[in-house]
Amino acid sequence: MAASREASASTGVTPALDFDAIVIGAGMSGMYQLHRLRELGMRVRVFEAGTGVGGTWYWNCYPGARFDSESYSYGYSFSPELLEEWDWSEHFAGQPETLRYLNHVADKFDLRRDIQFRSRVAAATWSEATRSWSVMLQDGSQFRTRFLITAIGPLSAPTLPRIEGVDVFQGQSFHTARWPHEPVDFAGKRVAVIGTGATGVQTIQTIAGSVGHLTVFQRTPNWCAPLHNGKIDAETQKKIKAGYPEIFRRCQETFACFLHNPDPRGTFEVSDEEREAFFEKLYSERGFGIWQGNFRDILIDRKANATISDFVARKIRQRVKDPKIAEKLIPRNHGFGTRRLPLETFYYEAYNRDNVELVDITETPIERITPKGIKTSDKEYDFDIIIYATGFDAITGSFDKIDFRGVDGVRLKDKWKSGPQTFLGVMVDGFPNMMMLMGPHTALGNIPRSIEYNVDWVTGLIGYARQSGLTWVEATPAGVATWTDHVKALGVGLLSNEVNSWMTGINSNVEGKQTRIVARYSGSAPAYRARCDEVAAKGYDELVLA
Structure with a gap:
């Protein structure tokens, strides 16, 4: 040619x-x-x-930012020396640690x-x-x-919402992907978070305990599953380093390069009791297993998907004390795993706090941002800080x-x-x-x-x-x-x-x-x-x- x-x-x-x-x-x-x-x-x-x-890990330094692939499956694999000398401290490392790692790589290879x-x-x-x-x-x-x-x-x-007045707010405001590199003081502050996607979930669960009052403006709830993060002890660290060849070999073989592969069984090839026990097992395990390691048909068969959606909806109702709030947090327009799945750590429990309020903007839409806060069709809110967890183009x-x-x-x-x-x-x-x-x-x-x-x-x-x-x-x-x-x-x-x-x-x-x-x-x-x-x-x- x-x-x-x-x-x-x-x-x-x-x-x-x-x-x-x-x-x-x-x-x-x-x-x-x-x-x-x-x-x-x-x-x-x-x-x-x-x-x-650092790219993503340079820009996205919002509170709670971390990846949801296992740390030891996420780092570079090309250098055995790099694998040997770097110790991940958690199964799912946070943004500060990940950025330190990438700076270490930049230094090591000049x-x-x-x-x-x-x-x-x-x-x-x-x-x-x-x-x-x-x-x-x-x-x-x-x-x-x-x-x-x-x-x-x-x-x-990153994209900001097409809402009138975004530029007029007189307090602090940040998009999660353009977070300042200096600390933000939340103590005693009235804080709004717009958006409940993956970054919104991580931010909300992280700051709920340190703000004066948190108001979450939700348009579309997302299905979330527990991350089950934890520290990596010395013995586990040894096993990880000895097991790197197997870890990366498995990543090469799986459907999406995670450590999880779909279960070969169909959802309805097991009894109701077996299916429930399998879902419970996945819900209690670390990482994306409940999404990437579930029955092979949950992402292509509506009836199969309904079973896992119903299971996770029951979990949300169990974890959120106010039944009305729980129902607002359960998605109605898509099934479990059909959108990118946020992994969480006590996200749903944040809504049990007295200082956290959920506003459903499908019921009371945001009309505009004001110099002092946010006006919905229902009322006006005053805020010190507005966080836009409104995603990306x-x-x-x-x-x-x-x-x-x-x-x-x-x-x-x-x-x-x-x-x-x-x-x-x-x-x-x-x-x-x-x-x-x-x-x-x-x-x-x-x-x-x-x-x-x-x-x-x-x-x-x-x-x-x-x-x-x-x-x-x-x-x-x-x-x-x-x-x-x-x-x-x-x-x-x-x-x-x-x-x-x-x-x-x-x-x-x-x-x-x-x-x-x-x-x-x-x-x-x-x-x-x-x-x-x-x-x-x-x-x-x-x-x-x-």
């Missing part, structure tokens, strides 16, 4: 490139990509908008010397004549590179914030107007030499496991291009169409794709994102890797190479 691009080659002298590769973002994927490209002997620059490394902080990328434009990308920062500076790699994350573009939102222009000046945002179209979730036709880490249509799941594979695959492709003297690497329109159709087909029959959520591209806070799309790959991670490996094994002959 190389000949299809030869006619566009420049006959003049190619201007010198500033870098062989530019990476946008210094989170987990950008850091690892930098490390791998250095191994190829490339001149690399990473542009990072923040003042430090990554900062190739990272430029306080550098937000505004635009990236492809030059057909020089077969390179011109990357422009918000300060107007520009840099030219052969390869452009986005490491901007699927959940990195997910998956494509971080791409929309950068003006990517490919061949003939085509804008990526326009190309994706009706939903993302990709090849393997890594490349887009018309955007040569641009690769996406954790872009639309890649396998998500336990993110760092997917990141390492994504980065290794991109590194292999770039290494092949350099060895072969290639200056143009691009997906074909046919390849993009086939992969996009495949991703859509995988979503058929999943209850989650019938639900409005960030996983289906819905965000009521973003203009034009009220239509459901298939924005993520719904197949298994092993199947995804097998398809990508197939492309590499055939010498990338499914791509345009010149």
